[in-house]
Amino acid sequence: MNGKVAVITGAAAGLGLASARRFLEEGASVVITDVSEEALGRAIARLDAGPALTSVIAGASDPDDVNRVVSTALTRYGRLDVWVNNAGITRDATMRKMLIEDFDAVIDVHVRGTWLGMRAAADVMRDSGGGSIINMSSISGKVGNAGQTNYSAAKAAIVGMTKAAAKEVGFAGVRVNAIQPGVINTAMIDAMPDAVKQERLRDIPLGRFGEPEEVADVVLFLASDLSRYLTGTVIEVSGGRGI
Ligand SMILES: NC(=O)c1ccc[n+]([C@@H]2O[C@H](COP(=O)([O-])OP(=O)(O)OC[C@H]3O[C@@H](n4cnc5c(N)ncnc54)[C@H](O)[C@@H]3O)[C@@H](O)[C@H]2O)c1
Structure with a gap:
């Protein structure tokens, strides 16, 4: 990643923060974004990367x-x-209880957000000889999770737009791939009720939740030239959940 420049959205915490750390370790310069100014400040302090790191609210x-x-x-x-289009939120509720605002908010951040990021990045990369765009989907978009009709819809949409965009910009050396994490230990999962956590655990062949670093390693793979002949793919990082 020496000499490469990467943007990661929603990178003040969780998978984005772990990916930023991995990129920096491998010599990239990184721009992290987030809506939370306070969390961004904490991330900058934790990463302690000097001029190789920039944050944008x-x-x-x-x-x-x-x-x-x-x-x-x-x-x-x-x-x-x-x-890396990583920013994300959940607003879980059964269909009967889900507010329309909760549906719209989740679609807005994931679908519109990923599309805007992908479009802006591809515009630059197609003129500069290529690049790698990585969209954070979820196993929820593949198998569907009860209580996540909004989130499962958004994460499935990300797969569709990843493949469509890969077909549009491949000629210019721009690769577009998606990752579907399973259950990874971040603040997003801390919010999950214990009974749901136990149920999820039973579905995971490797018998444990993942760690943010285990997703970050796959983000790094897709960002680097090691994956130079991959585009339009969806990599499941789930310990086998949903296979
Ligand atoms: N943790 C998991 O198990 C898991 C599983 C599958 C997919 N994912 C996906 O991975 C991504 C990262 O999740 P995480 O677990 O690290 O979550 P997280 O809550 O720890 O971090 C997400 C970050 O995104 C930021 N954010 C929220 N809305 C934003 C917006 N509109 N613009 C910019 N930043 C925004 C938040 O402030 C937060 O810092 C998300 O897209 C999530 O859906 C996570």
């Missing part, structure tokens, strides 16, 4: 914010090689 589904992130990466580091 930005909402993933706001087009002006997305453009600001692109211009920050280009102004600060002069290029853009990797873009």
